[in-house]
Amino acid sequence: MTASTDAAPRTAVNAVIGRYYLAMAVPFAIDVITLVVYGVMHGEFELLPLNVAMSAAFLVVAVSIGAYFLIRPVSRFIAGEISFGEIEPALTSLPRRSAMVMAICYMPMVMLRMLPRRYGIDIDAMQEDPNWPDLLASFVVGTGGNVLLIFFIVSAYLDQLCEHLFRTRNVNLHVFHGRFRRKVSVALLYMAFAGVMLLSADIASYSGQRLVREATMDVVATIVGALFMVFWINHALSRPVARLDHGMRQVAKGDYQVRLPVTSDDEMGHAAGRFNEMVEGLSEREYLRDTFGKYVSTSVATAILDNRTGRVVDTTGEATLMFTDIEGFTGLSERLAPAEVASVLNAYLGAVVPVIQRHGGVVNSFIGDGLFATFNLPLPCENHAAAAIAAAIDIQQVLDEGPFAGHVALRTRIGLNTGTVIGVTIGTENRLNYTLLGDAVNVASRVEQLNKKFGTRILATESTVCAADSSDCERLGTVDVRGHENVVVYRIGPA
Numbered sequence: 001m002t003a004s005t006d007a008a009p010r011t012a013v014n015a016v017i018g019r020y021y022l023a024m025a026v027p028f029a030i031d032v033i034t035l036v037v038y039g040v041m042h043g044e045f046e047l048l049p050l051n052v053a054m055s056a057a058f059l060v061v062a063v064s065i066g067a068y069f070l071i072r073p074v075s076r077f078i079a080g081e082i083s084f085g086e087i088e089p090a091l092t093s094l095p096r097r098s099a100m101v102m103a104i105c106y107m108p109m110v111m112l113r114m115l116p117r118r119y120g121i122d123i124d125a126m127q128e129d130p131n132w133p134d135l136l137a138s139f140v141v142g143t144g145g146n147v148l149l150i151f152f153i154v155s156a157y158l159d160q161l162c163e164h165l166f167r168t169r170n171v172n173l174h175v176f177h178g179r180f181r182r183k184v185s186v187a188l189l190y191m192a193f194a195g196v197m198l199l200s201a202d203i204a205s206y207s208g209q210r211l212v213r214e215a216t217m218d219v220v221a222t223i224v225g226a227l228f229m230v231f232w233i234n235h236a237l238s239r240p241v242a243r244l245d246h247g248m249r250q251v252a253k254g255d256y257q258v259r260l261p262v263t264s265d266d267e268m269g270h271a272a273g274r275f276n277e278m279v280e281g282l283s284e285r286e287y288l289r290d291t292f293g294k295y296v297s298t299s300v301a302t303a304i305l306d307n308r309t310g311r312v313v314d315t316t317g318e319a320t321l322m323f324t325d326i327e328g329f330t331g332l333s334e335r336l337a338p339a340e341v342a343s344v345l346n347a348y349l350g351a352v353v354p355v356i357q358r359h360g361g362v363v364n365s366f367i368g369d370g371l372f373a374t375f376n377l378p379l380p381c382e383n384h385a386a387a388a389i390a391a392a393i394d395i396q397q398v399l400d401e402g403p404f405a406g407h408v409a410l411r412t413r414i415g416l417n418t419g420t421v422i423g424v425t426i427g428t429e430n431r432l433n434y435t436l437l438g439d440a441v442n443v444a445s446r447v448e449q450l451n452k453k454f455g456t457r458i459l460a461t462e463s464t465v466c467a468a469d470s471s472d473c474e475r476l477g478t479v480d481v482r483g484h485e486n487v488v489v490y491r492i493g494p495a
Helices: 010-024 026-042 045-078 084-092 094-114 132-169 180-205 208-252 267-292 298-307 329-335 338-358 384-400 439-454 462-468
Strands: 315-326 361-367 370-375 412-427 432-437 458-461 473-481 484-492
Touching: 010 026, 010 045, 010 094, 010 132, 026 045, 026 132, 026 208, 045 084, 045 094, 045 132, 084 094, 084 132, 094 132, 132 180, 132 208, 180 208, 180 267, 208 267, 315 329, 315 338, 315 384, 315 439, 329 338, 338 361, 338 370, 338 384, 361 384, 361 432, 370 384, 370 439, 384 412, 384 458, 384 462, 384 484, 412 439, 412 462, 439 458, 439 473, 439 484, 458 462, 462 484
Parallel strands: 412 458
Antiparallel strands: 315 370, 315 412, 361 370, 412 432, 458 484, 473 484
């Protein structure tokens, strides 16, 4: 992705880059603290100025020069001068390269402090004349500690930097060459052996008061170094884990818009990238389900997407069927313009469909100015007959509340019947439709048409009334419908 050509405010760039320089300056701060502690323990405060100046030269000036070249590509990207693709390799390797710069600057400083007095050169070096085991151990442990420390400090900075770039520029890392286990293994091995190495070198090098003094200094330095190391390791490694955990909890709540910044080039960064791909897939699936559910019921859409065959498994069971039809719609269509008819019909369906869904029903299909709804198939609905009757009564109440599309009052006729049906997918390879089939469906359709004969608004068969155990009904008698004789019908609610 190409960065925006609009230059970011200079203050914002300086703030982001400034935090990197502060991160690179932490070893200098630790070194100065160590010098002060040494001066207090040995009473050699006259050594502080030269050693602090030496530390500033190597750990501030030299490190800052190296840091400038490492962070410069990021600064140019934030300023809109280059693309993210051009800085991504430099960004992912920033902790390693920063650690390398620290090693290059720290090693000569330590050697300059330790070696001169062994060769009769007096530059007020801090240490008393060290023996070779202590010299080597201090050099290895000190250099390794600072290199590891700066690696994890910059890793923590990189985590915040990548999160900032993700939020402000919508860019993420896609390069994963690092290894999480390698980082942790090296840090653990160092902390396990650093103190042992220093104490072993002290025992091999000194005795008496000198041994006590050197061992005390090394124990204090090891503890302080370990505390710094643990803090920054925890800061660098725990935030991506916590962020991933938060993202998973958001997805569990149904939030498919959450995305995570990829802030490292190791397995944790790869996991964050895979998480974003997973959520993208879930979001697309939810979009398909929602869009598909506008053409078929949501339950049917879910079943089709879950089945992956494009078909819903045929299901046989008892259901209550509802057919509706707008009274006088043909005459209304003749009086109004087509656009007005569509507006009225959409307003009518917008009022009726939510009522059906609220009572657990599923709208199977729209039939001109009417609709076919089912209760208990394909979506299970407890007391489906009672739910269908309640939905029919509520539909009439909604229609009585006012005109549709601003000026049209509508009345609808509803027919209900309960019986055994089968939910099937019918059609050809290129065109499929889910519907309910069975004699009970035909009877429900015929009963809806009987409203014209009885002058009623809701008619239900005896099977529905008995299943619902409804008392708000009136038996109107028996009638013959096509394919059936002596069908007992009931008026539901007021006429």
